[in-house]
Amino acid sequence: MVERISNYLLDHFLYKGENVEGNEREIMLFGVTRIVEDVPKYLFVFIVSLFFNILPKVGIVMLITVLYKSVVGGAHARTNIECFIYTSLYFFLPVIIGMFLNIPIIYLYIISVIIFIYSLYVIYVHVPADTEEIPILNKSKRKNYKIKALILITLIYILTLLLSKYNVEYTKIILSTIFFINFFTSKFMYKILRCKHSYESDEFKEYFNVNKE
DSSP states (O other): OHHHHHHHHIIIIITTTOOOOTHHHHHHHHHHHHHHHHHHHHHHHHHHHHHTTOHHHHHHHHHHIIIIIHHHBOOOOSSHHHHHHHHHHHHHHHHHHHHHOOOOHHHHHHHHHHHHHHHHHHHHHTSSBOOSSSOOOOHHHHHHHHHHHHHHHHHHHHHHHHHTTTOHHHHHHHHHHHHHHHHTTSHHHHHHTTOOOGGGSTTTHHHHSSOOO
């Protein structure tokens, strides 16, 4: 169904009256397919957030995702159903933790330090955590992702410490979101979601066997 909708949109709107084949069509079709797949998930998240009056809290999760996950990467679900489930959990669990998990402020500071150290480990070892569907092969580009992730996590961590004095609930949401983003870069999640890094794919191994700039 998703593939048919994506092809229809490509042929009747983006490429209306044009006959485009080959790599260009494959790239465009991939992008359109991702959008078609994402619309129901994010619409569901939006409606549930409105219904339970938690839209600002979910918005915090979205903001951290845009800022941090965009450079960190991580494993992706292989099917639409899996993706729908994991996306829902990803956006709602940090909010649930922030609202209902009571943590003394001193322990919250300790947890924040642990998550920051874990983030540094993830950035050093895994970032950018790409996939064989969306590989990041250029050595300089991979290094830039690490640098950006390091700058972002430092800024987010500092802002989180400042925020903890005024809004503990939002602090817990931010820390939980960062943890989940980091966790999705782990070998465990790649195995659970049946993903491969680009360097694990036979198609791209040659890029990691030589120095490419």
